[in-house]
Amino acid sequence: MNLDLQHIDLMKNNLKHLPDGFFLHPFRHKLSIILDRNNLQSLPNFPSEPNIIKRISLKYNRFSCLSEDDMTKLNIIKPSSLFLRGNPIECSCNTLRFLKWVHHSGFISDIDDIECVSQNGTLVILSQFLQNLKTYEISCQSKLWIILASCISAFTILALIFGIIYYRYRFAFEYFFLRIKMRLKHYQPLSEECIHDAFISYSHKDITWVKILYDKLHSKGFSLCLYHKDFKVGKPIADCIVEAINSSRKIVFVITEDFLESSWGTYEIEMTRMHAFREGRESMVVVIL
Numbered sequence: 001m002n003l004d005l006q007h008i009d010l011m012k013n014n015l016k017h018l019p020d021g022f023f024l025h026p027f028r029h030k031l032s033i034i035l036d037r038n039n040l041q042s043l044p045n046f047p048s049e050p051n052i053i054k055r056i057s058l059k060y061n062r063f064s065c066l067s068e069d070d071m072t073k074l075n076i077i078k079p080s081s082l083f084l085r086g087n088p089i090e091c092s093c094n095t096l097r098f099l100k101w102v103h104h105s106g107f108i109s110d111i112d113d114i115e116c117v118s119q120n121g122t123l124v125i126l127s128q129f130l131q132n133l134k135t136y137e138i139s140c141q142s143k144l145w146i147i148l149a150s151c152i153s154a155f156t157i158l159a160l161i162f163g164i165i166y167y168r169y170r171f172a173f174e175y176f177f178l179r180i181k182m183r184l185k186h187y188q189p190l191s192e193e194c195i196h197d198a199f200i201s202y203s204h205k206d207i208t209w210v211k212i213l214y215d216k217l218h219s220k221g222f223s224l225c226l227y228h229k230d231f232k233v234g235k236p237i238a239d240c241i242v243e244a245i246n247s248s249r250k251i252v253f254v255i256t257e258d259f260l261e262s263s264w265g266t267y268e269i270e271m272t273r274m275h276a277f278r279e280g281r282e283s284m285v286v287v288i289l
Contacts, residue, residue, distance in 0.1 A: 004028055011036040011057075018044035030054040035061065036083075043070045050078040059110075060086035065098035074107060081109040089116035091129050093140035100137070103130045199225040199248035201268045203258035210254060241268055 006029045010018075015038040023033070023046050032055040040061040046053060056079050063084060066074070074082065091099060102108055114126040129136075198217075202210045204227070214224055225248055231240040245251055245268075253259070253268070 005031065007032045007034075009034040011038070013038055015040060017042070020045055023047065027052060033057070036086075037061075042067060043073055046073055046077050048076055050076065053077050053079045055079060055081050055083075057083040058087065059083050063087040064090040065095040066101070068097070071098070071101050071105075074105070079107060082107040083110045084108055085110045085113045087114070089114055089126060091116035091124060091126065092119045096137060096140055099130065099133060102126070103133055194247055194249045195223070196225040196230075196244075196248040197222045198250040198252050199244040200252045200254065201259075202227075202254040203256060203262050205258040206254055206256050213254070 005027060008023075008031060011034050015035070017040065022044055023031075025047075027047070030051070031053045033053060034057045036057050036059040038061050040058065041063060043058075043066070064087070089095075102111070108114070111127045111130075112125065115123045116126045116129060118124050118129070200210060200214070207228075210226070214226065217224055225244050230244065231237070251268070
């Protein structure tokens with residue numbers, strides 16, 4: 001059915017939106033559509049043919065800008081004139097795409113009467129604002145780079161702080177990570193009665209002296225844990241160390257020059273400190289050669 005309508009006036013109806021297909025009819029004549037003084041924030045669907053609509057008046061609605069979809073619709077139908085006076089138009093970096101469209105499309109007929117809210121909250125005439133749009137666009141890009149640089153700087157500073165804290169307390173972190181790992185593997189904590197009386201921490205270069213110590217203590221009935229005797233083959237050495245510390249009443253450190261040069265020696269001391277802190281007891285026995 002062809003319609004002879006030429007003028008559709010829906011002003012002052014408190015409309016927030018229009019039904020889909022409201023304007024999708026085979027109109028014979030160019031349309032003038034008046035939608036003033038409603039609560040519209042987006043455009044209804046129009047016929048997807050150019051030059052069907054002569055005029056669209058959207059004065060005193062709630063448009064802060066036109067969306068990408070709305071601008072696409074208008075680019076297709078190419079209205080002779082579009083009126084937006086009385087809307088809370090926003091002139092800011094957030095609406096830069098819309099402002100550039102207004103500047104280049106030439107659809108808006110009342111551009112000299114439209115007031116827009118600038119970034120600092122003041123009202124400016126849209127046509128005057130657009131005269132310096134290129135400069136404003138450059139300032140928006142500068143702000144974007146400043147924000148980006150600030151975010152990167154903040155992230156770098158936080159990463160640096162976290163790195164320093166982690167390095168300072170790396171053994172504490174590793175100890176608790178290993179504890180969590182053992183729990184996830186369904187490791188059952190030992191009862192108060194430990195498996196070993198002592199775990200002996202030493203440099204492999206001091207094994208001859210340590211064997212003498214082991215024989216002396218073992219002959220007196222002490223149960224001792226040693227690397228070469230008790231550590232399970234194929235199991236990560238860090239896990240073995242924590243398990244040995246947890247399962248021994250005391251940890252005996254045989255301190256020599258070779259021990260002090262060993263990274264694993266330092267690791268075992270720190271793990272023992274963390275264990276002692278967690279359990280609330282002192283478990284170190286230090287033998288200095």
